[in-house]
Amino acid sequence: MPFLEFSNVDYSYPSGDDGYIQALKSVSLAVERGEFVALVGCNGSGKSTLARLANGLILPDYGVVSVDGKSTAEKSNLYEIRKKIGVVFQNPDNQMVTTIVEDDVAFGPENLGLPPAEIRERVDWALDCVGMRDYATSGPTRLSGGQKQRVAIAGVLAIKPELMILDEATGMLDPDGRKEVLDVVTRLNRKENMAVVMITHFMEEAAQADRIIILDRGGVTADGGRELFQTPEVFTRAGLDLPVYVRVAQRLKSAGADIGCPLSVQDFVAQAARAVKGGGERRD
Amino acid sequence: MRDMTIGQYYPSNSVVHRADPRFKLLILILFIVTVFFCESFFSFGFMTFFVIVTILLARVPILKVLKGLKMIIIIVLITTLLMTVFYTDPNSKPLAEWGIFHIYLNGIYAAIKLAWRLLLLVLMPTVLTLTSTPTELCDGLESLLSPLKKIKFPVHELALIMSIALRLIPTLIEETDKIMNAQKARGAAFESRNPFKKIKAMLPVLIPLFVSSFRRADDLADAMDSRCYRGAKGRTRMKKLHCRVSDVVALLFWCAVTVCVLFLNYNWFGWGFIAVLGL
Numbered sequence: 001m002p003f004l005e006f007s008n009v010d011y012s013y014p015s016g017d018d019g020y021i022q023a024l025k026s027v028s029l030a031v032e033r034g035e036f037v038a039l040v041g042c043n044g045s046g047k048s049t050l051a052r053l054a055n056g057l058i059l060p061d062y063g064v065v066s067v068d069g070k071s072t073a074e075k076s077n078l079y080e081i082r083k084k085i086g087v088v089f090q091n092p093d094n095q096m097v098t099t100i101v102e103d104d105v106a107f108g109p110e111n112l113g114l115p116p117a118e119i120r121e122r123v124d125w126a127l128d129c130v131g132m133r134d135y136a137t138s139g140p141t142r143l144s145g146g147q148k149q150r151v152a153i154a155g156v157l158a159i160k161p162e163l164m165i166l167d168e169a170t171g172m173l174d175p176d177g178r179k180e181v182l183d184v185v186t187r188l189n190r191k192e193n194m195a196v197v198m199i200t201h202f203m204e205e206a207a208q209a210d211r212i213i214i215l216d217r218g219g220v221t222a223d224g225g226r227e228l229f230q231t232p233e234v235f236t237r238a239g240l241d242l243p244v245y246v247r248v249a250q251r252l253k254s255a256g257a258d259i260g261c262p263l264s265v266q267d268f269v270a271q272a273a274r275a276v277k278g279g280g281e282r283r284d
Numbered sequence: 285m286r287d288m289t290i291g292q293y294y295p296s297n298s299v300v301h302r303a304d305p306r307f308k309l310l311i312l313i314l315f316i317v318t319v320f321f322c323e324s325f326f327s328f329g330f331m332t333f334f335v336i337v338t339i340l341l342a343r344v345p346i347l348k349v350l351k352g353l354k355m356i357i358i359i360v361l362i363t364t365l366l367m368t369v370f371y372t373d374p375n376s377k378p379l380a381e382w383g384i385f386h387i388y389l390n391g392i393y394a395a396i397k398l399a400w401r402l403l404l405l406v407l408m409p410t411v412l413t414l415t416s417t418p419t420e421l422c423d424g425l426e427s428l429l430s431p432l433k434k435i436k437f438p439v440h441e442l443a444l445i446m447s448i449a450l451r452l453i454p455t456l457i458e459e460t461d462k463i464m465n466a467q468k469a470r471g472a473a474f475e476s477r478n479p480f481k482k483i484k485a486m487l488p489v490l491i492p493l494f495v496s497s498f499r500r501a502d503d504l505a506d507a508m509d510s511r512c513y514r515g516a517k518g519r520t521r522m523k524k525l526h527c528r529v530s531d532v533v534a535l536l537f538w539c540a541v542t543v544c545v546l547f548l549n550y551n552w553f554g555w556g557f558i559a560v561l562g563l
Contacts, residue, residue: 055510057506057509082511098417098418100418107513116523141454
């Protein structure tokens with residue numbers, strides 16, 4: 001049984017006077033423990049709706065969302081589900097409950113009713129994980145966007161969920177902040193074996209994931225590993241831009257120099273260098 | 285707008301910072317009551333002395349404390365002025381008179397006392413918020429009000445609302461600045477001298493502020509739900525409040541101050557000099 005499972009989920013929300021907008025149409029997908037999934041799609045593709053369905057903030061009109069075999073439709077399951085699935089939202093300012101970093105991180109474990117000593121331990125651990133221990137007693141107003149979002153991640157982490165969903169958590173950050181958050185999340189997945197679902201429209205971020213799910217107008221149009229980047233049509237059809245290095249590699253391929261499919265700038269440089277050297281040797 | 289000091293914690297490790305927030309709140313209540321008991325200049329001076337001692341013990345920069353006063357200085361000035369010119373004393377002759385305005389010696393004294401009282405009333409809460417985090421204050425309040433839980437009063441919810449309100453003050457100030465700049469860029473005039481025009485110009489600021497506040501509240505509620513919040517049910521605290529001997533001593537000390545003020549006010553023992561100094 002998969003850890004997080006959507007089966008035939010429909011969801012629509014009222015919009016204006018003219019009825020409803022169908023955000024999701026019979027979506028079925030599953031995420032296993034320890035996976036690192038990127039969920040990509042352009043605005044209005046329903047990706048944020050998916051995040052809110054996963055921990056029962058909203059309920060599907062049709063179909064079932066279940067976590068560890070428990071349906072979100074059952075109200076008594078929600079507390080257990082939210083212990084297992086943590087969600088980090090887009091705006092770090094709207095996720096902080098108090099004015100001191102460590103107090104905010106403690107909010108989750110306090111809700112779990114843990115003894116004070118264990119809460120302390122978890123808060124210190126979570127702040128260490130995101131590299132914000134030095135700021136434990138400062139106020140969030142003095143932090144940068146990336147730092148605030150790391151605190152928000154620590155706040156979710158302190159609950160020790162098995163799956164963390166980042167709902168465009170890097171959307172409001174500058175490139176440095178995005179990298180900070182991405183590094184933290186990647187490390188958590190590798191070291192703590194925490195499953196991660198990263199909702200994003202930055203393809204460079206999606207390329208870090210082991211599995212990519214493409215959402216287009218409320219439906220899943222592609223679901224696979226990084227090899228998806230070799231079929232760029234699936235991205236462009238969903239209105240998504242490929243990373244620059246992937247596009248350059250494609251142009252090179254159509255010009256007769258196949259360097260494979262790079263997954264990061266470093267990858268691209270390495271593959272291109274190998275191809276150039278290889279080409280040079282042949283010319284000799 | 286950015287100079288709001290109330291609700292801003294100044295991190296330090298002083299005696300006042302480390303004190304139990306429950307006792308700090310109790311002392312504040314006692315202090316406020318005592319300030320209203322103050323009648324003579326002698327008792328005002330006496331109270332001011334202990335406020336200064338508290339500020340020194342708290343090791344917060346004086347400038348930070350004075351910033352808290354900046355907000356009310358206009359109110360103090362206006363009330364002082366009105367008190368001076370409208371005070372009537374049938375038992376003595378006025379020092380000066382213009383139509384309906386009279387200045388009496390006792391009027392001046394009463395006005396100074398009023399200003400002094402207002403300043404004291406703002407100083408101590410400022411010191412309290414500078415030396416305790418909102419979480420500490422809320423925990424303290426919750427603990428002090430916990431007997432009310434017996435009559436089903438939502439103590440935890442009240443404390444949480446207060447905490448979130450304090451937390452959002454700086455955010456909303458920032459937001460107001462942003463919206464005002466956005467409206468200025470569209471040609472809104474906030475610098476008008478006409479107060480009615482000024483109020484009218486604030487309307488296009490307030491409405492977006494309202495809308496975004498509701499959105500923020502929604503987001504925050506989602507984030508809290510996602511972090512397993514279920515109200516007070518089964519909730520524990522990371523930082524337990526500890527009451528130390530020093531806290532009890534401080535409270536007893538302030539009780540003694542209150543008693544002293546009562547003595548200084550009334551010439552119970554026929555001490556003539558206090559009556560003279562007390563004016």
